[in-house]
Amino acid sequence: MxxxxxxxxxxxAEVPMGTVHPAALEPYRLRLFVEDEIVRDxxxxxxxxxxxxxxxxxxxxxxxxxxxxxxxxxxxxxSHIWNSCRTAEIALGIDVPQRATYIRIIMExxxxxxxxxxxxxxxxxxxxxxxxxxxxxxxxxxxxxxxxMIGGNRVQYGxxxxxxxxxxxxxxxxxxxxxxxxxxxxxxxxxxxADRFVSDPMVMSRITxxxxxxxxxxxxxxxxxxxxxxxxxARDLRREMEEYDPFEFDVITQDDGxxxxxxxxxxxxxxxxxxxxxxxVHDLPDGPITNxxxxxQDTPITKSYIEVPRGTLYHSYALEDGRVRNCVIxxxxxANIGAMxxxxxxxxxxxxxxxxxxxxxxxxxxxxxxxxIKI
Amino acid sequence: MDLIYSLIAVIGTLVVAFIVSLFLxxxxxKFIHARIQQRVGPPITSPGIMAPLKFFFKQTITPESPMxxxxxxxxxxxxxxxxxxxxxxxxxxxxxxxxxxxxxxxxFLKVEEIMYMFMGSLSRSVLSVRMPFPDKAKGAAHPxxxxxxxEELSSLRAFRLIAFGSFPVYIAIFVAVxxxxxxxxxxxxxxxxxxxxxxxxxxxxxGAIVFFIGYMILLNEYPFAILKGKPxxxxxxxxxxAAKYRAYVYITRGFLMFTLSTLFATLFLGIAPNIxxxxxxxxxxxxxxxxxxxxxxxxxxxxxxYKQFYPTVAGVSIIGVLAIVAAAL
Numbered sequence: 001m002x003x004x005x006x007x008x009x010x011x012x013a014e015v016p017m018g019t020v021h022p023a024a025l026e027p028y029r030l031r032l033f034v035e036d037e038i039v040r041d042x043x044x045x046x047x048x049x050x051x052x053x054x055x056x057x058x059x060x061x062x063x064x065x066x067x068x069x070x071x072x073x074x075x076x077x078x079s080h081i082w083n084s085c086r087t088a089e090i091a092l093g094i095d096v097p098q099r100a101t102y103i104r105i106i107m108e109x110x111x112x113x114x115x116x117x118x119x120x121x122x123x124x125x126x127x128x129x130x131x132x133x134x135x136x137x138x139x140x141x142x143x144x145x146x147x148x149m150i151g152g153n154r155v156q157y158g159x160x161x162x163x164x165x166x167x168x169x170x171x172x173x174x175x176x177x178x179x180x181x182x183x184x185x186x187x188x189x190x191x192x193x194a195d196r197f198v199s200d201p202m203v204m205s206r207i208t209x210x211x212x213x214x215x216x217x218x219x220x221x222x223x224x225x226x227x228x229x230x231x232x233x234a235r236d237l238r239r240e241m242e243e244y245d246p247f248e249f250d251v252i253t254q255d256d257g258x259x260x261x262x263x264x265x266x267x268x269x270x271x272x273x274x275x276x277x278x279x280x281v282h283d284l285p286d287g288p289i290t291n292x293x294x295x296x297q298d299t300p301i302t303k304s305y306i307e308v309p310r311g312t313l314y315h316s317y318a319l320e321d322g323r324v325r326n327c328v329i330x331x332x333x334x335a336n337i338g339a340m341x342x343x344x345x346x347x348x349x350x351x352x353x354x355x356x357x358x359x360x361x362x363x364x365x366x367x368x369x370x371x372x373i374k375i
Numbered sequence: 376m377d378l379i380y381s382l383i384a385v386i387g388t389l390v391v392a393f394i395v396s397l398f399l400x401x402x403x404x405k406f407i408h409a410r411i412q413q414r415v416g417p418p419i420t421s422p423g424i425m426a427p428l429k430f431f432f433k434q435t436i437t438p439e440s441p442m443x444x445x446x447x448x449x450x451x452x453x454x455x456x457x458x459x460x461x462x463x464x465x466x467x468x469x470x471x472x473x474x475x476x477x478x479x480x481x482x483f484l485k486v487e488e489i490m491y492m493f494m495g496s497l498s499r500s501v502l503s504v505r506m507p508f509p510d511k512a513k514g515a516a517h518p519x520x521x522x523x524x525x526e527e528l529s530s531l532r533a534f535r536l537i538a539f540g541s542f543p544v545y546i547a548i549f550v551a552v553x554x555x556x557x558x559x560x561x562x563x564x565x566x567x568x569x570x571x572x573x574x575x576x577x578x579x580x581x582g583a584i585v586f587f588i589g590y591m592i593l594l595n596e597y598p599f600a601i602l603k604g605k606p607x608x609x610x611x612x613x614x615x616x617a618a619k620y621r622a623y624v625y626i627t628r629g630f631l632m633f634t635l636s637t638l639f640a641t642l643f644l645g646i647a648p649n650i651x652x653x654x655x656x657x658x659x660x661x662x663x664x665x666x667x668x669x670x671x672x673x674x675x676x677x678x679x680x681y682k683q684f685y686p687t688v689a690g691v692s693i694i695g696v697l698a699i700v701a702a703a704l
Contacts, residue, residue, distance in 0.1 A: 013521045013523045014517065015503070015523050015525070015528065021609070022605055022609055023605050023609075029506065031516070033517050034523070041516060043516040125605075128598065128600070128678025129676070130412065131412050134413065202676055202677055205683055206677045206683065348682070350601075350607045350680045
């Protein structure tokens with residue numbers, strides 16, 4: 001009661017945004033409690049686009065369930081199918097051929113490139129810089145073409161299958177050559193963009209010192225992925241994944257935790273992704289792309305975590321007669337919602353959407369049935 | 376005969392201004408924004424002609440507003456004010472005396488600005504409507520706060536623009552007054568016919584820069600689009616306009632572009648808009664150049680918040696004051 005009274009005296013007005021707002025492109029509700037256009041508190045809610053993928057997966061044959069996970073996200077569809085297959089592979093003890101692992105990593109890093117470029121384009125749009133946004137979409141087209149070439153689609157490639165990758169996604173000499181050329185072109189274009197971006201005083205004025213998430217807050221709010229790394233915490237799950245062991249790459253961090261750090265974080269991560277793809281193309285081993293020598297059996301709930309463009313993706317399920325049971329999926333944006341709310345506070349209302357977008361939200365994917373446990 | 380001549384000049388100028396103004400948004404978007412952004416862009420007639428035409432034939436819906444009829448009338452009132460502004464600039468109307476002075480022009484421009492405030496305060500779009508879940512549900516943070524609409528925010532910003540944001544354009548107008556020593560348009564033009572265009576003086580150049588920034592602010596163009604910025608208030612005061620009322624909004628914007636350019640040509644080049652005078656072509660060129668320059672600047676700028684807006688307006692206003700001092704010396 002006392003809290004409510006206190007709230008009434010502190011908060012002057014509320015500006016609700018969403019669940020439909022042109023700057024957001026995602027179905028979420030952001031309530032901004034403002035005083036003279038400065039955000040004093042924020043409340044973010046998801047839940048208007050719940051699709052119940054886990055419920056649909058319940059009882060499906062694992063191969064079908066894997067394909068369904070791709071539909072969770074239009075941006076990181078490959079991450080979902082890879083992690084879903086990985087969950088079953090861990091449970092069933094399937095050895096994935098080295099060549100298939102390399103191709104999966106190429107797909108994942110291409111997806112990281114396209115996700116980060118999309119993030120930068122969306123960030124530029126919310127910043128009000130349409131030209132930067134358009135240019136980033138052009139740069140991204142190179143990646144989309146490569147993904148389309150390998151998977152046959154621009155969005156859902158369906159490359160990972162149990163035990164390896166789909167034959168359609170096999171990389172021949174011509175494809176490898178195209179990927180190499182694509183990486184050269186991307187590196188050149190992203191470098192030119194980054195130079196132009198950081199030398200623009202108006203853009204820097206809009207993004208420096210805005211939407212700051214301190215390292216302490218980021219850890220307290222259990223942030224994940226680039227959002228956490230932009231506050232200076234060098235935590236990247238790829239360092240712990242055995243699939244990434246043969247590859248050399250740096251874990252990029254930024255110190256300030258503001259919008260500038262978040263944007264530059266993704267720019268620099270793009271170069272690391274290019275580096276990994278080049279290594280994978282150069283060292284691509286010969287051999288089969290699928291291991292068919294495995295048998296279905298019942299397994300207890302098995303968990304798999306991977307580092308996807310937005311952070312840590314979690315899949316878990318049990319297998320019973322070849323069918324999926326008790327599936328749980330947690331997308332990285334779920335971990336970052338707290339940071340998004342927190343980042344708005346204390347800044348101008350125009351910067352509020354920017355503060356949310358800096359954490360790379362993907363709410364349609366995040367819309368899962370969850371139970372919040374107070375620690 | 377003189378009366379017919381004057382009527383032809385006034386009506387002809389208005390008609391040509393109207394036709395040119397219909398193309399200005401298309402030129403801005405097709406030849407500047409789209410070219411800079413390496414895309415094809417819309418057909419040149421699309422934003423200025425086809426879009427209003429389309430909206431004229433759409434079904435009119437009642438806007439969410441406490442006074443829907445007044446709200447719907449505001450774009451038309453704006454259009455009338457802009458037409459009056461252009462009329463007052465035409466030499467055949469200089470017989471109106473004090474109405475053909477910069478004081479009257481400033482007054483009408485202020486009324487035009489006030490329209491945004493009214494529009495904002497009279498709109499209640501669905502985008503800001505409170506939801507039963509979770510806004511009012513148990514557990515929601517601050518369930519009893521006063522709810523604001525985006526448009527209210529725009530209205531407050533329009534008030535701030537009236538208070539300080541439009542300083543540059545008014546200061547720039549008074550550069551011409553300080554130089555010519557008169558507030559009457561006729562005297563300002565006569566002064567320039569004798570001494571040459573004000574634009575070709577130091578004070579004139581400074582004034583022109585200040586005027587251009589003020590032109591962008593009055594048109595709410597990026598980076599100064601705080602009234603209708605996509606990241607927060609979306610379309611702001613225009614949010615609830617539909618059908619023919621939205622068409623009026625589009626037409627008014629194009630016409631305001633032309634009128635402000637004409638004002639510049641009158642005050643800084645000494646060329647009044649008159650279709651029967653060959654110099655009218657310069658007026659049209661200025662009217663084409665201004666949106667193009669504006670489009671270039673807006674294509675390379677993010678939207679400003681107050682943090683950038685206040686210093687920009689203050690800095691530009693100081694340049695304007697210096698220009699007035701230089702003109703008076």
